[in-house]
Amino acid sequence: MDELELLKKEWQSREQELPKLTYNDIYKMLLKKSSSIVKWIFYISIAELVFWTALSFFIPESSRRVNDGMGLHDITIVANILNYIIFAVFIYLFWQNSRKIKVTDSVRALMRNILNTRKTVKYFVFYNIGVSALSLLVVNIYFYFERERLYELLQDSEGFATIPMEKFSTVFFLVQFLVGLVLIGLLLLFYRLVYGILMRRLKRNYKELAKMEL
Amino acid sequence: MTKELEHSFVSQLEENQNIVHKICRLYTNDQDAHNDLFQEITIQLWKAYPKFRGDSKFSTWMYRVALNTAITLYRKSKRSVHTQDFEGVSFKIKAEVYDDTAERQLKLMYSAVKDLNDIDKALVFLYLEDKNYREISETLGITEVNARVKMNRIKEKLRKILNP
Numbered sequence: 001m002d003e004l005e006l007l008k009k010e011w012q013s014r015e016q017e018l019p020k021l022t023y024n025d026i027y028k029m030l031l032k033k034s035s036s037i038v039k040w041i042f043y044i045s046i047a048e049l050v051f052w053t054a055l056s057f058f059i060p061e062s063s064r065r066v067n068d069g070m071g072l073h074d075i076t077i078v079a080n081i082l083n084y085i086i087f088a089v090f091i092y093l094f095w096q097n098s099r100k101i102k103v104t105d106s107v108r109a110l111m112r113n114i115l116n117t118r119k120t121v122k123y124f125v126f127y128n129i130g131v132s133a134l135s136l137l138v139v140n141i142y143f144y145f146e147r148e149r150l151y152e153l154l155q156d157s158e159g160f161a162t163i164p165m166e167k168f169s170t171v172f173f174l175v176q177f178l179v180g181l182v183l184i185g186l187l188l189l190f191y192r193l194v195y196g197i198l199m200r201r202l203k204r205n206y207k208e209l210a211k212m213e214l
Numbered sequence: 215m216t217k218e219l220e221h222s223f224v225s226q227l228e229e230n231q232n233i234v235h236k237i238c239r240l241y242t243n244d245q246d247a248h249n250d251l252f253q254e255i256t257i258q259l260w261k262a263y264p265k266f267r268g269d270s271k272f273s274t275w276m277y278r279v280a281l282n283t284a285i286t287l288y289r290k291s292k293r294s295v296h297t298q299d300f301e302g303v304s305f306k307i308k309a310e311v312y313d314d315t316a317e318r319q320l321k322l323m324y325s326a327v328k329d330l331n332d333i334d335k336a337l338v339f340l341y342l343e344d345k346n347y348r349e350i351s352e353t354l355g356i357t358e359v360n361a362r363v364k365m366n367r368i369k370e371k372l373r374k375i376l377n378p
Contacts, residue, residue, distance in 0.1 A: 003319050003320065003322075003323040003372070003376060004323065004338075004341070004369065004372065006316070006319070006320055006323070007320060007323050007324060007327070007342065008341070008342050008344065010320060011236075011342040011343075012342075012344065015232055018231075018232050018235040018236065018239075019235055020231070021228065021231055021252075022228070023224055023225065023228050026224050026227050026228055026231070026256060027220070027224050029252075029253050029256045029257070030220065030223075030224070030256065030257070030260055036257070
């Protein structure tokens with residue numbers, strides 16, 4: 001086929017017109033992996049929000065009844081709304097980060113973006129762990145002062161019905177404490193695994209960029 | 215260790231970057247998309263680099279990974295939908311070399327190639343790169359016979375487009 005042969009000749013004679021990237025240009029592209037890391041942070045934060053929301057549908061009815069019975073109904077709603085707002089702000093910030101990092105060209109701007117992202121993630125993790133720990137603590141302190149009412153409420157549920165009042169406080173708060181500890185531990189582990197890996201990669205990229213800037 | 219790996223990778227890619235540019239040129243229609251695809255290919259090459267054992271030439275391995283990226287990873291999402299017109303084709307033909315008909319034919323041919331589906335395009339690309347059928351079949355992971363048959367069909371297809 002003549003035209004194809006013609007195109008082939010033309011194709012090969014056009015080599016020198018192709019763009020020419022320098023070593024540093026290409027190297028920078030490798031470091032731009034940062035942008036995909038930041039994108040992942042954004043996606044994971046959304047997945048997390050969806051996960052927590054989905055989880056809240058599975059709260060057993062008994063636990064909800066105790067909550068309402070202790071007069072915590074309204075405050076739970078307020079706390080939830082507040083939490084969602086703050087979560088949304090974080091997701092917005094992650095989105096901003098991923099958008100910004102995608103359009104940066106200069107090494108310096110990229111470095112600044114990486115630092116920003118790391119900071120946002122750090123605050124996000126602190127916030128989540130802090131809020132979980134704090135709410136567990138506050139609720140349990142409240143429960144402690146209202147323990148008689150709690151005892152009555154829990155009479156309906158099987159596990160606690162057989163325990164006499166004197167022993168109830170010790171058992172209940174010990175269980176709460178242990179479960180809380182495990183939960184926070186799991187949360188820490190989760191953040192360490194998921195965000196920790198991404199953060200380490202970002203840090204490495206940052207260091208490489210810093211070397212390039214010198 | 216990673217440092218050395220990075221250095222050898224970037225230098226080899228720098229040396230062979232023409233291959234990637236040519237793929238980008240064939241698979242995208244504007245400069246932005248070109249750069250995007252180049253970066254995507256770079257990242258995919260880098261990810262696959264630890265598995266490159268040097269039993270083939272770096273460039274051969276590059277053809278494979280880069281084309282794979284262009285075909286599979288870089289689907290419609292970022293590519294603009296056929297907005298190119300004949301004049302806008304980045305492949306401008308030097309007017310003094312060819313007469314009008316030849317030039318027109320060439321442009322038509324090029325635009326017909328660009329309109330092929332992603333896999334056919336990969337075949338034509340390797341053909342334009344003057345690869346023989348053995349190399350084409352190795353790069354695309356098909357048999358030599360299959361490559362021949364496919365190429366003949368593509369030629370037939372192109373002929374029909376050019377001479378309706």
